[in-house]
Amino acid sequence: GAVVSQHPSRVICKSGTSVKIECRSLDFQATTMFWYRQFPKQSLMLMATSNEGSKATYEQGVEKDKFLINHASLTLSTLTVTSAHPEDSSFYICSAEGRESGSPLHFGNGTRLTVT
Amino acid sequence: DAKTTQPPSMDCAEGRAANLPCNHSTISGNEYVYWYRQIHSQGPQYIIHGLKNNETNEMASLIITEDRKSSTLILPHATLRDTAVYYCIDCAGGSNYKLTFGKGTLLTVNP
Numbered sequence: 001g002a003v004v005s006q007h008p009s010r011v012i013c014k015s016g017t018s019v020k021i022e023c024r025s026l027d028f029q030a031t032t033m034f035w036y037r038q039f040p041k042q043s044l045m046l047m048a049t050s051n052e053g054s055k056a057t058y059e060q061g062v063e064k065d066k067f068l069i070n071h072a073s074l075t076l077s078t079l080t081v082t083s084a085h086p087e088d089s090s091f092y093i094c095s096a097e098g099r100e101s102g103s104p105l106h107f108g109n110g111t112r113l114t115v116t
Numbered sequence: 117d118a119k120t121t122q123p124p125s126m127d128c129a130e131g132r133a134a135n136l137p138c139n140h141s142t143i144s145g146n147e148y149v150y151w152y153r154q155i156h157s158q159g160p161q162y163i164i165h166g167l168k169n170n171e172t173n174e175m176a177s178l179i180i181t182e183d184r185k186s187s188t189l190i191l192p193h194a195t196l197r198d199t200a201v202y203y204c205i206d207c208a209g210g211s212n213y214k215l216t217f218g219k220g221t222l223l224t225v226n227p
Contacts, residue, residue, distance in 0.1 A: 004159075006159070034214065034215075036217075043118075043203075043217045043218060043219050043220065044154075044160070044217040045217075046214055046215075046216065049214065091157070093159045093160070095159075095160075095215075104150060104162045104165055105162070105215055106162060107152075107159035107160045107161070107162075108159050109158055109159045110157070110158065110159045112157070
């Protein structure tokens, strides 16, 4: 089945630094990937839609200059948290749609970001 | 905001069937019902989806009412590893669809 790989699974960084998270579709091409964020004991919240070869679409309230998304190929999307602060500590999860139209989204295993 | 409603929690005995209900009374004609689950500290796992017919795969069965306003996910023989938060989502699918997650149902399978 379709597999989405996310890296790193866990990262700790100091306040003010930037962190890049990678999301790869391993056995299929994904023109669209989605980035979610999940705080403890809460549900997943969609942050942005990443489109291959074009600018990402951000949800209301998500700062595009803080959460930089690059989707340069059909198998890779990256999320960079710039100038991270402790309130950015969260579980970040990407997802990608399978090859066939209407196929379900498959999710990566998430990245636990801790900003100290 | 999520358009579906689910009970916040359910318990099930190991080996028994787990029946998880979901209300999606505002579902549109072109929207599918998707079920995902999330085990603690992992990404959501796809379980099953359907439009109007009942569906079955190796993981579960999905029963959708005739009016499509509700559905039930059935895990036929629950195991301890099925303990997770289960999300029911209605979504049109297609080339650029977005899943909006609600709070889901925490299913606890007890030995």
